Amino acid sequence: MPQLWLYVALSLYGVGLLYAVVSLWGGRPILTRIMLPAVGLGTIFHFVALVEYGMLGPAVAPSFLHQMESLLAFLLMAFFFVVYFRYKTASPGVAVFPVAFLLTVLASAPSSLANSPSPGVSNRWIIIHVGLILVGYSALFFSFFASILYLIQERNLKAKATGGGFWSRLPALATIDDIGYKCLVFGFPFMTLGLIAGSILAEAKQLNLFRDPKILLSILMWAVYMVLLYTRWSAGWRGRRAAYLAAFAFAAAVLAWSVNSGWHRFIAP
Amino acid sequence: MNFQLIGVNHNSAPVEVRERLAIPEQRLPDAIRTLVQQPGVEEGMVLSTCNRVELLTSSKQGTDVRGFLPTYFGINPESLNSHIYEFRQQDAVRHVFRVASSLDSMVVGEPQILGQVKEAYAIARGLGAVHSALDFLLSRAFAVAKRVRSETAIGSSNVSVSSVAVQLAEKIFGSLKGTTVYMVGAGKMAELAARRLMANGVSAIFFSNRTHERALQLAEAFGGEAVPFERLYETADRADIVLTSTGAAEFLFQRQHGERFLARRRNRPMFFIDISVPRNIDPEVNRLDGMFVYDIDDLQAVAAGNTAERQREAERAEQIVQAEVERFAARLKSLAVVPTILSLQEQCETIRQAEMDRIRGKLGNITPDQEAAIDAMTRGIVNKLLHTPITTLKSSVAEPEAASIHDIIRRIFNLNSGKPTK
Numbered sequence: 223m224p225q226l227w228l229y230v231a232l233s234l235y236g237v238g239l240l241y242a243v244v245s246l247w248g249g250r251p252i253l254t255r256i257m258l259p260a261v262g263l264g265t266i267f268h269f270v271a272l273v274e275y276g277m278l279g280p281a282v283a284p285s286f287l288h289q290m291e292s293l294l295a296f297l298l299m300a301f302f303f304v305v306y307f308r309y310k311t312a313s314p315g316v317a318v319f320p321v322a323f324l325l326t327v328l329a330s331a332p333s334s335l336a337n338s339p340s341p342g343v344s345n346r347w348i349i350i351h352v353g354l355i356l357v358g359y360s361a362l363f364f365s366f367f368a369s370i371l372y373l374i375q376e377r378n379l380k381a382k383a384t385g386g387g388f389w390s391r392l393p394a395l396a397t398i399d400d401i402g403y404k405c406l407v408f409g410f411p412f413m414t415l416g417l418i419a420g421s422i423l424a425e426a427k428q429l430n431l432f433r434d435p436k437i438l439l440s441i442l443m444w445a446v447y448m449v450l451l452y453t454r455w456s457a458g459w460r461g462r463r464a465a466y467l468a469a470f471a472f473a474a475a476v477l478a479w480s481v482n483s484g485w486h487r488f489i490a491p
Numbered sequence: 492m493n494f495q496l497i498g499v500n501h502n503s504a505p506v507e508v509r510e511r512l513a514i515p516e517q518r519l520p521d522a523i524r525t526l527v528q529q530p531g532v533e534e535g536m537v538l539s540t541c542n543r544v545e546l547l548t549s550s551k552q553g554t555d556v557r558g559f560l561p562t563y564f565g566i567n568p569e570s571l572n573s574h575i576y577e578f579r580q581q582d583a584v585r586h587v588f589r590v591a592s593s594l595d596s597m598v599v600g601e602p603q604i605l606g607q608v609k610e611a612y613a614i615a616r617g618l619g620a621v622h623s624a625l626d627f628l629l630s631r632a633f634a635v636a637k638r639v640r641s642e643t644a645i646g647s648s649n650v651s652v653s654s655v656a657v658q659l660a661e662k663i664f665g666s667l668k669g670t671t672v673y674m675v676g677a678g679k680m681a682e683l684a685a686r687r688l689m690a691n692g693v694s695a696i697f698f699s700n701r702t703h704e705r706a707l708q709l710a711e712a713f714g715g716e717a718v719p720f721e722r723l724y725e726t727a728d729r730a731d732i733v734l735t736s737t738g739a740a741e742f743l744f745q746r747q748h749g750e751r752f753l754a755r756r757r758n759r760p761m762f763f764i765d766i767s768v769p770r771n772i773d774p775e776v777n778r779l780d781g782m783f784v785y786d787i788d789d790l791q792a793v794a795a796g797n798t799a800e801r802q803r804e805a806e807r808a809e810q811i812v813q814a815e816v817e818r819f820a821a822r823l824k825s826l827a828v829v830p831t832i833l834s835l836q837e838q839c840e841t842i843r844q845a846e847m848d849r850i851r852g853k854l855g856n857i858t859p860d861q862e863a864a865i866d867a868m869t870r871g872i873v874n875k876l877l878h879t880p881i882t883t884l885k886s887s888v889a890e891p892e893a894a895s896i897h898d899i900i901r902r903i904f905n906l907n908s909g910k911p912t913k
Contacts, residue, residue: 376780379783380777395663
């Protein structure tokens with residue numbers, strides 16, 4: 223049953239994907255109208271699927287990696303709705319929907335990988351470690367995308383462009399800036415705690431942290447994250463410089479996520 | 492039903508002509524009463540705004556109220572002829588729809604006209620001068636206006652320079668609430684823009700002028716603060732929006748000023764509106780991250796862009812109006828057969844009742860159940876017999892031979908008058 227809910231969520235996210243693609247080419251009013259209810263319903267189905275998998279236990283659940291992808295997609299959608307209700311803008315959807323769709327496609331594909339990433343270590347700790355980091359990732363993703371939107375809006379305003387289309391309907395510069403900054407501030411503690419939880423786990427298994435590229439990249443990402451926050455606090459960095467830093471942190475995050483096909487080297491199957 | 496609309500507007504007549512024909516609100520009831528007393532006029536209403544004076548009438552046979560305005564105002568008709576336009580039937584319907592939807596306005600999309608039409612309608616309706624056909628037409632016009640407003644972006648773009656300034660500031664700061672404005676120099680346009688910015692929630696305003704007294708005056712008028720001109724560069728970074736309108740021949744703000752402001756503001760964006768000619772702000776400032784400079788040409792270009800956008804939306808609105816005019820005509824035609832349907836039903840019902848009375852006399856004592864059964868049966872027969880003529884009448888309205896079908900049915904059933912015989 224949960225697999226069915228996941229498929230339903232996936233097809234509803236498809237509407238979001240279509241909206242994202244069409245928006246960039248001028249948009250269709252009908253898609254704009256059905257997009258929110260569709261992806262909203264999709265997110266609810268997705269939540270149901272996640273909860274059901276959680277309740278059914280490891281015997282039926284898909285591989286851990288797939289659950290991670292699914293959870294990340296769900297968190298991104300949840301973030302989208304938080305931003306939508308707080309700032310009344312659906313602009314982040316253009317980036318969020320395709321990514322959430324892709325992650326859900328990956329998550330709903332059949333898999334033969336092991337269910338537990340690390341036999342012998344309590345699954346609960348791993349879930350806390352991964353869950354916290356995924357919330358941090360989602361926030362970072364939003365912050366990164368907001369900085370791109372900021373650049374585009376800044377360029378629009380400087381070029382005095384008055385044309386129509388999706389890019390002229392972006393939220394105000396200050397709003398985009400606020401979204402980016404709030405996401406950054408929100409995500410940082412999650413990322414930090416997630417990394418701490420991970421290091422406690424590794425400590426418990428007495429592993430050498432610095433031989434794993436995933437951990438090295440994560441530490442690098444965390445450091446850039448901190449620089450981003452610091453420059454924002456001290457010098458009010460935004461716009462181009464902030465976008466470069468955010469892009470760097472985001473690239474490190476994506477690399478850290480994808481390296482070793484999602485696993486730490488010491489527990490790779 | 493025959494509709495006639497005559498009038499003058501900002502396109503057909505200069506203000507000297509329009510002002511002679513304008514009907515003040517207190518004289519409107521009198522004008523409407525006089526209008527519906529014209530021979531043949533069944534309903535009438537008058538719309539008088541600063542941009543237009545229009546008379547709308549409906550009649551059975553078709554009338555001509557062209558002479559009304561010159562007679563009413565005692566003006567030589569010759570002098571008006573070239574300014575008056577006239578629309579009849581569908582063209583009149585289209586014009587009413589266009590006016591209500593603000594497509595015929597001087598500033599296309601401006602929202603006031605709909606309110607003015609509604610007011611004129613309410614006055615005429617209150618006097619009983621609008622009751623059936625015009626009532627139907629006007630209520631459709633309001634629905635069309637609503638549709639145009641919700642389905643096109645015709646009312647959303649701004650055109651004047653000061654509203655463009657506000658629009659741009661909102662694109663940068665989101666809302667103007669809590670922002671600070673710095674006015675450098677003074678002038679009518681700058682004052683206008685300042686007023687507009689204040690109306691949109693700007694929380695603090697500074698004035699600086701080479702003549703400090705002038706700055707003091709303005710500060711007092713706007714409830715702001717005057718800053719001596721010598722302190723301009725140390726204080727300008729306090730503002731989110733700087734509006735310059737001085738007669739200075741050289742740039743007041745240059746790149747290095749912008750850099751200094753940015754450092755002091757910890758990179759918070761700043762918006763420069765330069766409405767002075769020659770310009771007061773070096774365009775180089777616009778190259779700095781977070782600095783936005785718009786000169787008068789830029790503002791006008793944005794305003795012009797808005798007008799072009801409005802034009803595009805107006806074209807879409809015209810299509811909506813055209814579709815609605817056709818729908819209205821179809822509904823009006825179907826209304827024309829309503830009296831015939833009613834008298835047909837009434838005539839048959841009279842015959843049925845007479846036959847029921849006759850049968851009651853013949854049968855003598857019948858139970859209420861039996862009477863109800865006979866009643867239901869006769870009613871059923873009548874309904875079944877009438878079904879085809881009524882559906883034929885209704886469906887014929889869109890066909891070219893509608894009039895002859897209508898006529899044949901009236902003759903077959905011997906329906907003499909178009910009105911129900913009550």
